Amino acid sequence: MPKMRRVSTLMCRPGMRLSKPVISDRGVTLLKHGVELNQLYIQKLFTMGIDYLFIDDPMTEDIIIEDPLREETRAFARIQLQQIFSAFSYGIDMGKADFYIGQCHKVSLMIIDDLDGCNNESLMLTNMNTKCNNIEQRFILNALNVCIYAAKMGLIESLPKKDIIALCMGALLHDLGIVWMPQHLFCKNEKLTTEELTEVQKHTEWGYQLLINIKSLPHNAAYCALQHHEKMDGSGYPLKLKDYQIHPFAKWVGLLDAYDAMTNSRPYRKALMPHEALDVLYASAGTLYEKSMVESFRNKVAVFPVGLNVKLNTGEIGIVSKVGPSFMHRPTIRILKTPSCEELLKPYEIDLSQHLNIMVREIV
Structure with a gap:
């Protein structure tokens, strides 16, 4: 595995060298492995929506960041989701729809195989706290993240492979209805009006209408589009279904979609910290979300993955260096900067599981 550090793009400095290639949402390689960054590259990548980079760093070269997906899988998935x-968006006949569903099936298989071959039993997802410039970017990022979560949970729950594939396809396509959503509602940086909220909520029915007649798509995947905003107590939409009336795959996708939405920013709000999002889900377990699913997800997701840059409540800045299986929400942090942002010549580590008064305050 390559030795590297995940750094927010705006925190990168000229002279840093890439440990991984930079690939766009459309699968295009923007910068190759080993390229030395300059200020022009940094600013250009940020304006293109690239929120973090993997760089060489002698202070953290022993910290191995295990991306759950191969770059080839990510690139292929991005291209297919963009094409879908x-x-x-412009209307599609059933013949072509079957082709795209076939590609969606292939993406699902690649993601499942990558995760099944990963040595780490927990799920560490590094695409958090990102900003999307348009509705297409958000669709791609959300679809990919939710699919990764769904595939991992399907493997953990030992579902039959055909069911994991159907769950993944439902995760990839659950928000397809937003292709018919007015762009200005996505960009609005304040609370939606009642009328606007009603319009946005139609995306579940639009997505179902787009998918249900495609013969090559499993019906339980189409139900994910229709039901992923339904809630256990009947307070969801569009049908106000309760508990057993909601398809189990839609329950999973709704839960994972909610977590992904909370941990990524929107025009009208900042992203929640991962542990804060888990607390929201846990507080709603049994009322909005299936309790057993929330507990299973909570026990397996590493809220602060290895390689993540964080700032502690002490003001110190560092990188997550270890995540123990017994204390997944209290990782070990390698401190790289003092509270006054001075770089340390000799970094040191703090095990948060042994220092309960110290906590992660923000992702940087």
């Missing part, structure tokens, strides 16, 4: 978004 474009194709369904």
